[in-house]
Amino acid sequence: MVNPDQPARRRDGKFHRARIRHSIFTLGLDRLTGGRLLRSHLAKPLAVRSFDVSMPGWPAEWDGLRVGHFSDLHYGDLMPVERGLDVIDRLGALRPDLVAFTGDMVDLDCDGAEPLFERMTALGAPLGAVMVIGNHDLLDDGERVRGMARDAGVRVLDDETVALDPDGLELAHVGAVDGNGPTTPLVVAGIDWDGAVKGLARRVDRVAGEHPS
Incomplete structure (x- = not known):
């Protein structure tokens, strides 16, 4: 309509x-x-896979951080919104601390995609939900897709970095360190790496997402 x-x-x-x-x-x-x-x-069948990732220099207070990552949902004629919501709910069942989507929420037309972004934030991940824009997200109306995400509370990273506030975070499955949340900033970047890397402080742990066009 x-x-x-x-x-x-x-x-x-x-x-x-x-x-x-x-x-x-x-x-x-x-x-x-x-x-x-x-x-x-x-x-x-939908499948959710879990991986343990070891990173040299990763601060001990962030040990056990769960990033719920998904990508290339391609909402459209072959991916009804109900199935897309099921994908996000399955991810949410793992209780991620951060939800990260790395592009192509829609396949072609973006009409009706709002519930998918709303469900991302409804999962209630303590560090919120972030995403980068994919090439399919730009086909119909890239600004409208960005607006849908932002209106739902999803942080859209367009060649930028953001330091996530760890204040009071308790990692759900391991508990907080010494009764307090992590103190080392966690920086998430949506990349054009050459441009965005200039915004990263030295000696800061990084989680980077990129969706090539």
């Missing part, structure tokens, strides 16, 4: 070429097969 209050979008040639490919290879193929393409996508 078109919102009369929403300014008309100026979609460029890249969007229109992507729309043509989508119409032929996704919508067209799905219709030709009687919906088999969509059914096969929905039938694929």
Whole structure:
């Protein structure tokens, strides 16, 4: 449905070429097969994988930090919003301290993607939710996608760094160190590395996310 209050979008040639490919290879193929393409996508089981990462020099007070990372959701015709919410909920069941999304929340059209960003913050991760913008997020209306995320409380990192406030943080699964939360700043960067690295202080532990176009 078109919102009369929403300014008309100026979609460029890249969007229109992507729309043509989508119409032929996704919508067209799905219709030709009687919906088999969509059914096969929905039938694929969702999997959540956990990894322990060791980093030299990582401060002891941040030991046990859980980063809930996901990427390339590609909300659209083959990824209904309900399935996307299921993905985020499964991530939330692991009780991450920080939720990080590294691009391509939407596949083509961004209409209706708001609940996905809202669910990211609804997980209640103590350090919040951060993301970078992917190339698919820019196809339809990149500024609108950024606005959806920010309105939901997701920090959008556009070639910038942010120091997350550790005040009072208790790592849910290991407890706080000596009854207090971590004191060493945790810096998260959404990168263009060459530009963003200038904003990183020396001897500060870093978590970096990048989504190449």
